Amino acid sequence: MSQPAPLNPLTLPLHGSRLIEASAGTGKTFTIALLYVRLVLGGQHSEDDSAFVRPLTPPEILVVTFTNAATQELRERIRHRLVEAAAVFRAIDDAGSDSLLIQLREQYEEATWPACARRLELAAEWMDEAAVSTIHSWCYRMLREHAFDSGSLFSLNLENDQRELEQEVVRDYWRTFYYPLDADALGSITRYWKSPDKLHEDVRKLLHESDALGSQRPAPADTLSAAEAERSATLGTLKAPWPAWLDELVPALEEAAKRKAFKGQSFNAKSRASWLGALREWCESDLERPALTPAAWKRLTPDGMAEIWKDGAPPCPAAWEALADMPAALNALPEPRNDLLIHAVQWCKLRMEREQERRAEMGPNDLLTHLDRALQGPNKDALAAQILRQFPVALIDEFQDTDPIQYRIFNAVYDVAPPRRDAAMLLIGDPKQAIYAFRGADIFTYLQARQDTAGRHVTLGTNFRSSRAMVEAVNHCFHYADQHPAGAFLFRQSGGENPLPFLSVAAKGRDEQLVHQGQPLPAMTLWPLTSEEPLSKTAYQTEMAERCASYMVELLAAAQSGNKQGQSGFQKGDELSPLKPSDMAVLVNGLLEARAIRLALASRGVKSVYLSDHDKVFSSPMAKL
Template identity: 35%
Template sequence: MTDSLPDSNLNSSLKPGIKEMQPLIAESLPLQGCHLIEASAGTGKTYNITRIYLRLLLEEKLDVKNILVMTFTRAATEELRGRIAREIRNALDKWGHFDKNDTFFAALTEKFTIEDVNPVLHNALLHLDEASIFTIHSFCKRVLSQQAFSSGVDFNVQMETDTAEIELEAVRDWYRTLAYKHKADEGFTNDYQLLIQYWPAPDNFRKAFSDLLSSTTPVQANTPESIQADFQQQKSECLQHLQAHQSFVFEVLIDSHKEKFARTDEWQVLMNWLNSDFFELSEISSQTMPKEAAAVFNGNRYGRKPADIKQQLLDLFAPVKQLKEDAAEIEKQIEKSRSYQIAAQGIDFIRRKISQAKQRARVMNYDDLINQLAAAAAKENNLTQLIKEQYPVALVDEFQDTDPQQYAILKAVYQSSKNAATDDSTPGALYMIGDPKQAIYAFRSGDVFTYLAARDDADKQWLMDTNWRSSSNMVNAYNRLFYGASLPSENESGTAQDVFGFDIQYIPVKAADKADKTPLTFAAGSAANKQIRSNAALQLIYFPFNEDYRSGRSKKEEMTQNFCS
């Protein structure tokens, strides 16, 4: 592994069509346009956010009320507010006396004297409690309240209301409707029975589909016919696969065996089954692979073969073994797809009920705030222009956890000038800061594909390319793990493996020497200090799937001892 990475290889692993990333230099970052900033763990994301903020105060003469900073939790907003205050105080205390190696402040002190800076930064500190540092939900609430007319929101609506009971009552209404229909049809309609087989009570259904109930995205479910077609295609592919390797199978397993004729018959049973059409849905259970067909790839038949032959057979029969497992489950999958079709119909019914109930009660929940603002921003009115005039610049932290509706709002406000239908003359900037490798909020609709779409929409892409937190050995191990191949060197560009998929590129980061000077140590006499098992910077632990890690002191100790670096 290399100890450092050459700048020339910064974009060496990018796929064609993906914009090149430039190293982020806070003092020269353009203060207009749409920018995506990729910041891996430990690369100084918050540090650079505070410096960009400082430049906006001084160079753009913006008030703290007009710089929009968004993140995803209230705790994070307070952390950002505190870090910004610290940076402003640091600038006031040290102006003209900064470390000579600090190129950021060297650039600023060339432009501004202490007399220029004092009133601006003192005013910012004085009003920092009023700074526009919000969660996405509090931002939407503020805009909808301030721009109620343009956004189409009832002036008397109660925002950020818990609507769980409204949602549950709508689900109960749907359950009652199906139960009544089932009773009226004297059991001929089995929708209700299928429903309660998977979601016995309304509360079960609401918990299973809570995200969809609060979304406006159209719902689609697999149909029995689509599952049938997919299964038939899987059989056809296995048939072609085995036919292509038939001579090898006969040579190794059939022709040289004393039960050659019996095994030939089994092969033919397998071929016939693979070549058969899917039966009528009433005969789904007939799709189970015949016992004679499954005997063809029974592992006992080649367990004692030479290792290379055995491995070839294992690889050859892997798709057929998977098909056998899928065939055993096809009946359940078909039945489950029917239940999900019923659920999809129910979600449409329930959404309408919920919407009507909220309108009557004049309430909105957290998701409604985002959906309402996204819908209003998509209309041809002056709402987006009003937002941009109030917040000409936005910095969005943890952008990888942004969902499509949230990005739609930001795009409508800050990228509207790209649309021919919009007359937007207000200068502004949008900075989207995040790391797709750290996308963790899928459970609340965070969508890494939104990040990738924003990456393509951005005018410029920047990379924080140095890890200041971890030791050089740790950074090199981290790079090697996510690069998926030998790291690039001065003479070789290297070819990264597609570790993450979905065009999420991994560009190795550099290591600073700061962490090497203060290595991580355990307290003297601690159990962890006595039981260090390896000097490796990065250690991997395998957790068996069937283990219960919610309890057990020894398991927690094992994580503590082996997972710190």
């Protein structure tokens, strides 16, 4: 797969679909604003192959990002850039002007500069009506403005909080499927959900993942019946040999005890009677699990018996093998909860859609699915053409957070064949962040986009935010991971070729650096543990939290030192700004690590705040299915 070329924002062709890969701090927003300026200006002449075919106005340039705050910031940054560019084209004073804007001006004949400046000024004044929005807001607008072609209602209400409707639908589900169940089956249901409200808590987390849950599951009554039959059959198979085994084991173990064939008190007469009695009760009853203690499960195995046996071999080896395998077999007994939940989610999703249509309302995520469905439906060509005429160019910011539905929507509009000079889709994102599924990203969508734009993707190659030492350290770490066999799962999926190799970035560097006791601190330091024995998770977290807190306190104490040579802080030239607690951040893997470091800091008199309350990815509802 071809590697992206460095981006030149003044010559990037503004037509077709293109992918701009931008790591953090490489000027992504700066680049978007400059491309926007070029789109507003249009080409100088018909032979300009890189420019758009005509000048565009702000309402014609779709800029999509993923939060409301980001849309406002992006709108203001673009407005500011348009004003800057207009001043350059006015040739008021080139001193202090951006060199890229001066180079852009040189692409136009001097006689056209006043007209270009006026066009840029009008665009800046027009930015309040610019098409800068979140993906959800844009989909809502498209469904309303193109109601006929999209098959949606002309009067459509956006309901951000649909909890009340969800609860009503789940209660309908409970009445429809759970009320008719007999007492035993209903008892199975209430083992998982005590009430409709408890069922709603699980259903609502998965409503918008219903398409990813596979085919429709059988109704709860059938699911419970099938699971019970399968559990009974499996348990019958597990229990079948045990009466004969126990008849053999009891006298054989007593005989072995008399001749002292085994040692220790962990298998004395009382333990043997209790454990073998529990096994007999289990195999002769409806119990699913024998009432054995953890010590029994450990001892009643081939390895456990081998530890204590002195003379000959333990009797009935098949029984010990069966007991060793039994915990896994019992844990693998059919468990209907997931199938019950999937059935509830898929039924409630369909009922929600019908009820929303009746009420003429949609939730935020429904906007995406409805527009996607319309762009795959019978009027797809007419709808896509209407949207393309309305927005000839789309700039998709934070593209790494795009999921398959969003990418399919934009592709349906802008991935036209044959390629056209009067349409463009520019995707801007950081591939390293495309793994963050917990915030909507999908690595395979990014890989697909990279493949779709092969030969038409570029990269921003210089970091303007971090120090040169920090960029070099990050480059080194990612290159090591790129070459390490443990990180090569993507290589194997692509026949040996890495579809998303790490690309180093250069660093413009910062004028300041962090120093301690007169010496610059390294950009990255590793703290290996010297313990020869493995540590428990709790011990590890405590140890590292104590080290981290101690070092932070050392730096903060040095910042208050009266000896300038012994201080810590940010040095710029001969000036030293003392380090403050607010200059420090600790990245943690979860709430437990956050608690550990906060406790360690508090014990040293340093206050801190935890800035995230998000759970781990593996505690998400999809991870449990």
